Amino acid sequence: MSARAKPDDRRLRTVTAPKRERAKPIQPALSLDTAAMEARIADKLPEGQGWQFEPKWDGFRCLAFRDGGAVDLRGKSGKSLARYFPEIVAALGALEADRFVLDGELAIPLESTLSFDALQARLHPAESRIRRLAAETPAIVVLFDILEAPDGTRLLDRPLKDRRAALEQFFAAIPLPSVFRLSPFTRDVRVARKWLARAGGSLDGVVAKRVGDAYRSGERAMLKIKNQRTADCVVGGFRYAESSREVGSLLLGLYNESGLLDHVGFTSGFATLDRKKLTRTLEKLRGGPGFTGDAPGGPSRWSTERSAEWVPLKPELVAEIRYDHVTGARFRHGTGFLRWRSDKAPRQCTFDQLEKDARPANLVAKILRP
Secondary structure, eight states, rough: OTSSTTTOOOEEEEOOOOOOOOOOOOOOSSSSTOOOOEEOOOOOOOOSSSSSEEEEEEEEEEEEETTTTTEEEEEEEEEBBBGGGGHHHHHTTTSSOOOEEEEEEOOOOETEEEOOOHHHOOOOOOOOHHHHHHHHHHEEEEEEEEEEEETTTBBSOOHHHHHHHHHHHHHTTTTTSSSEOOOOSSSHHHHHHHHHHTTTTTHHHEEEETTTTOOTTSEEEEEEEOOEEEEEEEEEEEEEEESSSSSEEEEEEETTTTEEEEEEEEEOOOSOOOOOHHHHHHHTTTTTOSSSOTTOSSOOOTOOOOOOOOOEOTTOOOOOEEEEOTTTEESSSEEEEEEETTTTTTGGGGGGSSSSOOOOOHHHHHOOOO
């Protein structure tokens, strides 16, 4: 992230807002340091009464603050995202309500889906580029919670069912079309199972929240459930661990339609393996071509010196890994090592083994529709 985004800058960004008479200056009830409530991973959807289920959208989580003519967007890191999404700052500043704190997900619709790559492209130091992308690929905010109401009421201590009612009231007052979307929810686990079965692409899984719980800022008080899938990948290279001569991560590849080995992700989750022995095995395979198609550490504004430090290998090892999400022909998150597949030829490790994401068309259409 650019050095111009200062994490210790506690000022709200001033925007042009509709002029209205105010009886007295507004003092925000919540600090910009307020942390979003987070989630811990669960293996399956919880059963029983008292749960609310929501889609887990594939975007940037943020809290949106407004105090009169001042607006800010805070990411999970605590840093401001406002300069990267000027169209969202302007939209928040143009709302009739002149004070609130909202919880939601920044997303960028492209065609019939949401593009995480387009979001990442916004984190760029050049303001001219940010402004151009804001016009070409404008973002939206998918809202799923409210922490401070327009009348100044602090809602963190209220149960989720009350906060949801307040959010729906807030959303109903927003004139359409707008950049704001209201995330759907269900309290029927059978519906949540259908969402989860079709998770992928725009939908990163399902989040479960207790209907009677307060907003527990900074705590992992929600559950996030994702689909877990497996794939057999070629180990095309590896990286040494930080300040060590033992393997830190395996670089994974799949053969594309042209017969070239594309880098698709990595795994560092192999705690059950003997790292010293694994390192010796890998070093014996040094000198191979590594990735003959898309390679790690290629030219990119996200590349670092460390990202280019990898060791290419002869394409002989096949590993079965567990993954949860594919975006742009890459595993979005780190994968988990399951086992070696000595029975499988490396050339059999192709993209067609990846499960096609069945887009939850109704959910995505609802979010994409202004």
